[in-house]
Amino acid sequence: MSDPHVLLLGAPGAGKGTQSKRLAETFDIEHVTTGDALRANKDMDISHMDTEYDTPRAYMEAGELVPDEVVNEIVKTALSEADxxxxxxxxxxxxxxxxxxxxxxxxxxxxxxxxxxELVDRLTGRRVCDECGANYHVEFSPPEEEGVCDECGGDLIQRDDDTEDTVRERLRVYEENTEPVVEHYRDEGTLVEVDGEGTPDDVFEAIRGEVEAATE
Structure with missing residues (x-):
């Protein structure tokens, strides 16, 4: 089987990060995220592009969104270096x-x-350690002692972007921007849908089966 080229789509809270890491380990391939790719290439020279700043770092330090054309260039670099x-x-x-x-x-x-x-339940239940940044969930992965980090004993907090109103707005924005992407791949015939509400192991086995079938 050749090294697979896999795109994983899903709303915030769907489990993309967890499942992507497992796929990368199982198939010995690169896990490429825009966040990681941006951090790895934050000093890339983009002065040849007609953009406000000459590096992605400058956008990040200014707290501004990195333009699409810059993100595109960074993703292109990351994919070109991966089998x-x-x-x-x-x-x-x-x-x-x-x-x-x-x-x-x-x-x-x-x-x-x-x-x-289900997405709202998952996202609003997240708790983060105020000290070390460890992640928990009130239902799926609670700490041993409520409100206290297992790792360092710090206080667990709910981030502002994990409140229900904020979560629902994030999901609305996701659907507005990314639903056309889902439809694009569905129309192309390359999209497969996996029920993301099973256990992480069940979801992973379903994804692995689809990847193996596509690369046989």
């Missing part, structure tokens, strides 16, 4: 999806299908 990969967090819009098709060939696009209410 196989699972791409997580990109493309976020139709323009990025069309650019992606110009720079690489995907073997399979997996969409993790999770209902909005």
């Amino acid at each position: 196989g990969y699972v791409l997580d967090g990109y493309p976020r819009n139709l323009d990025q999806a069309e650019y992606l098709s110009e720079i690489t060939d995907l073997d399979v696009v997996v969409f993790l299908d999770v209902s909005e209410e």
